[in-house]
Amino acid sequence: MDENKEVVVTPSSILLPQKTVNLMACPRPFSTKRIERELPEGSTIADMMREIGLNPDHLFARVFIDDRLILKAEWEFATPKASQLVTVRVIPTGGGGGGKDALRIVAMIGVVAASIFTAGAAGAAVGSFLGVSAATGGALAGASVSIFGSLQANTLLPARQS
Numbered sequence: 001m002d003e004n005k006e007v008v009v010t011p012s013s014i015l016l017p018q019k020t021v022n023l024m025a026c027p028r029p030f031s032t033k034r035i036e037r038e039l040p041e042g043s044t045i046a047d048m049m050r051e052i053g054l055n056p057d058h059l060f061a062r063v064f065i066d067d068r069l070i071l072k073a074e075w076e077f078a079t080p081k082a083s084q085l086v087t088v089r090v091i092p093t094g095g096g097g098g099g100k101d102a103l104r105i106v107a108m109i110g111v112v113a114a115s116i117f118t119a120g121a122a123g124a125a126v127g128s129f130l131g132v133s134a135a136t137g138g139a140l141a142g143a144s145v146s147i148f149g150s151l152q153a154n155t156l157l158p159a160r161q162s
Contacts, residue, residue, distance in 0.1 A: 019082035023048055029092040041082040045075040048086060060093045104157045111149030115142040 020038040027035060035052050045063055046056040054061075056075050063070045064087040065080045080086050123138025130137060 021048070021080045021082060021084055021086055023052070023086045023088070025049075025052055025054070025088035025090075027052070027054055027088075027090055029090050042079060045070055045078045045080070045086065045088075049075070049088065054088070054090075059090065061088050061090045063088050104153060104159070107153040107157060108150070111146060111153060114149055115146035118142055118145040 019041040021041055021043070023035070023037045023039055025035045027033065037052060039048055039051060043051070045065075049056045049059065056072075061072075063072075063075065064085075065078065066084055070078050119138040119142030122141040124134040125137070126141045127134040127137025130140070132140075
């Protein structure tokens with residue numbers, strides 16, 4: 001073997017270790033599903049979210065670089081360094097309906113309670129009036145109260161249009 005042989009190393013032949021950022025995301029607020037990725041250094045938080053299929057423009061989430069909270073206004077500019085951990089946790093949010101959804105829920109609970117009470121209390125009376133059994137009369141009375149109550153609740157507190 002020739003010991004005086006010269007070895008030429010070109011930049012393209014050198015494999016340097018790529019510097020990466022660790023990303024851990026929980027994309028669904030009520031799920032334990034996690035996405036774990038190693039992404040190249042230099043991307044912003046918003047770019048990383050897009051890389052895993054999240055839309056940062058319409059997302060409510062808590063984002064941390066290591067243990068520092070990153071505000072949503074900083075997502076387009078914050079660039080984590082290599083070996084840092086980026087944590088994205090999507091959080092549940094209300095619809096911003098001004099409380100009407102909560103009132104609708106309470107109203108519907110009241111309708112259900114009224115229909116149950118009516119079915120038991122008026123079952124025999126409605127059944128004898130219509131010439132059917134007390135159970136059938138109770139079911140008819142409860143269904144009537146449920147339908148009428150739902151119509152009234154939806155008239156007074158209409159559902160939001162998306």
